[in-house]
Amino acid sequence: MITTKSIDSYRLTDLEEPTDEMLAQIMREAAEDARKANADATKRFFDEIEKMCENVRFL
DSSP: OOOHHHHHHOOTTSSSOOOHHHHHHHHHHHHHHHHHHHHHHHHHHHHHHHHHHHHHHTO
């Protein structure tokens, strides 16, 4: 099992290759970060569209 310390201390620029387990953990974390960023961007986009629609209604 990988400890948080070993994942946090590993850098992709290290000379040694990550273990398969480390690489899988890195990829899971990257995927989760991407999902969160996408959800945030989608929410901001639709919030902005909603604001624009409200402004047009009052013209």
